Amino acid sequence: MAQAPIKRKVLRRFYEPLLLLSALGQIRGERIKSESNTDTLSPNVHKLRRSFVDGIAYICAYEKGPSRVTAVALEKTPQEIRVWLAANEKVQEKVIQFLENVLSDIHRISKLNDRESRQQEGERTKEDLTSRVIAFNAPRIQIYYDQVAQKHAPACLEIISEGHEGSGDRIARIGETHLAEWLRENFVTGTPSTPNSTKLQALVRTCYENRRSPVFDTLKHLAGQGETRRLKFEQLYDLLCKLGKYVHITKKLIEAAISLSQDFMEGFQIEALPSPKEQKLPLMSNEATVESTIHRMFSSSEEQSKFMARLQFIWDPSELSELLQRQHNTKTRVHAELLLIDHFEKNGCNFLDGNDKYIGCSKPACYLCHAYITSHPGRYTVPASHQKLYVGWRLPDIDPKDPACAAQHKSQEQIIMKLIDWVRKDITTDIESRTSRLPYHADSTVGMTSTSKTLASKPDLLSSASSLYDVDTKAIDINRSETVDPQEVQTQLDDSDISDDEGGVRLD
Numbered sequence: 001m002a003q004a005p006i007k008r009k010v011l012r013r014f015y016e017p018l019l020l021l022s023a024l025g026q027i028r029g030e031r032i033k034s035e036s037n038t039d040t041l042s043p044n045v046h047k048l049r050r051s052f053v054d055g056i057a058y059i060c061a062y063e064k065g066p067s068r069v070t071a072v073a074l075e076k077t078p079q080e081i082r083v084w085l086a087a088n089e090k091v092q093e094k095v096i097q098f099l100e101n102v103l104s105d106i107h108r109i110s111k112l113n114d115r116e117s118r119q120q121e122g123e124r125t126k127e128d129l130t131s132r133v134i135a136f137n138a139p140r141i142q143i144y145y146d147q148v149a150q151k152h153a154p155a156c157l158e159i160i161s162e163g164h165e166g167s168g169d170r171i172a173r174i175g176e177t178h179l180a181e182w183l184r185e186n187f188v189t190g191t192p193s194t195p196n197s198t199k200l201q202a203l204v205r206t207c208y209e210n211r212r213s214p215v216f217d218t219l220k221h222l223a224g225q226g227e228t229r230r231l232k233f234e235q236l237y238d239l240l241c242k243l244g245k246y247v248h249i250t251k252k253l254i255e256a257a258i259s260l261s262q263d264f265m266e267g268f269q270i271e272a273l274p275s276p277k278e279q280k281l282p283l284m285s286n287e288a289t290v291e292s293t294i295h296r297m298f299s300s301s302e303e304q305s306k307f308m309a310r311l312q313f314i315w316d317p318s319e320l321s322e323l324l325q326r327q328h329n330t331k332t333r334v335h336a337e338l339l340l341i342d343h344f345e346k347n348g349c350n351f352l353d354g355n356d357k358y359i360g361c362s363k364p365a366c367y368l369c370h371a372y373i374t375s376h377p378g379r380y381t382v383p384a385s386h387q388k389l390y391v392g393w394r395l396p397d398i399d400p401k402d403p404a405c406a407a408q409h410k411s412q413e414q415i416i417m418k419l420i421d422w423v424r425k426d427i428t429t430d431i432e433s434r435t436s437r438l439p440y441h442a443d444s445t446v447g448m449t450s451t452s453k454t455l456a457s458k459p460d461l462l463s464s465a466s467s468l469y470d471v472d473t474k475a476i477d478i479n480r481s482e483t484v485d486p487q488e489v490q491t492q493l494d495d496s497d498i499s500d501d502e503g504g505v506r507l508d
C-alpha cells in the first residue's frame, strides 16, 4: 500500500511549536561553522572545490534579499560538470547568462595542458573577470557602499574625532588619523551621491588591497575595544570586507581553474531548478495559539500546567498568542539548498566530489535548513548556519505522480519527526533557561538605558520583544540589526580574514 502524504496532523505538530519558538526568539543560537571534510588525503582539493561552489553561489546572488539567495551544487557526468543552481525565487535568465560567461573563462584556463600556461592565462583573465563580477553584483555592492558612506563611516569618524578611543596613545592616534583620512577619501565625499560604476570598481579593489594595511589593522583594533562603540567599528569592518570580497572570490575561481583542471577540463553545463510556488502555512487560526500548542506538545495535563506556569513567568501568553496569530498567515517556500538536495536525492546525481556532498550557498543556512540537512539520512555536508528561524519554510514538494513518491513521503515523515523533536527540545530549553521576566512596556525614550541593557544581554529576544512590546530597537545602539541585516553580519575579528560564514568564502 502506498505511503500517504504527510498528514496535516503531523504538519500541525511541526508548525505549532515552530511559531512559538520563533516568538521566543528568531535567532536560535550562536553561528555554526560548516562541517569540515575529514578526508585528509587531499584536503586542498576538497577546499578548492568547496570554495569554487561557494564563490559561484555568492556572485550569482547579485541583489540583497531573500529572493536572490542562491545555492549551487556540482554534478559529475561523463560529458561535463553540471552546475546546478537553485534560488529561493526563480533563477533569472541574466544570472545564467552571466555565469555562462564566467564559466567559459574558467574552462578556457583549465583546459590548457600545463600549469604554467594555466597560470599565465589566469593572470591575463583576472582583471577583466573581476570587473565583470563587480559590475554584475553592482546592486548589492551599492547597498554595502550606502551603508558605509551614509551611516557607518560618519559614525566612526565622529567617535574618532571625539578622541575617546586613543586614550592619549600617540601611535594609536596616528593610526586613527590615517583611518579617518582613508574613510573620508573613499566614502565621505561631502555630497551624498551614487558612485558611478568606475568608482564602485575602484572601491571594491581598494577595500581588498587594504585588507592587511595599517588602516584595516587600526579598524580591527578599534573593533576590539569598548562596548557600544566597538560595534560601530565592527560593522564598518564587516562591510568593508564584504566590499573587498568580490576580488577575493574571483581570485579563488581562477585558482580553482588552474588547480582543478582535471575536474573542469570537459567544460560546464548550467542547469537551473524551478522554484515552487509559495503556499499557505498549514495551520488554522485557532491552532496558532499558545494553549493549542502546549496542549499538543505535552500529553499529560500536569506537564502542560507546569510548562504554562513557567511560560507565564516570562511572557504574557495572550501577547504571545497574538504574535502567533499574525505569523500563521505567513507563506511558505522551499529554500534553495533544499531544492538542490531534493533534486540530487530524487535523481541519484553524483557530486563532483563523491566524498563531499556539498551544497554551496550565498548565505549560511537558516535554522531549519541546518536542522533538515543534519537530520537527512543522505549524509549531506552540514553547512554553516546563522541559526535564524523562518516560519515560512517548508519541506520540498513531492509530485504524487512520481512512481517513487511513497518512499519520498516516508523519508520526509522521518525527517519531520526529528525536526518536531528538535523544535520542542529547543522550546523547553529556552523556557527553562530564562531567569527573568522581560520588561513589558518599555518606553522608547524614558528609561531606555535600563531597557537596552536588559535586552542587549539577550540579543535573541530583541526582535520578538520589539514587536511584542513596541520597543524602539532602532534607538538601541547595541542592537546589531539596527543597520545591517543580522544574517549578513559576521565578525571573526580574532581571525584577520572575513569569516567563512557567508558562503564559505574567506578573504585572504
Ligand SMILES: [Zn+2]
Pocket: 335, 365, 366, 367, 368, 369, 370, 393
Ligand atoms: Zn533555509
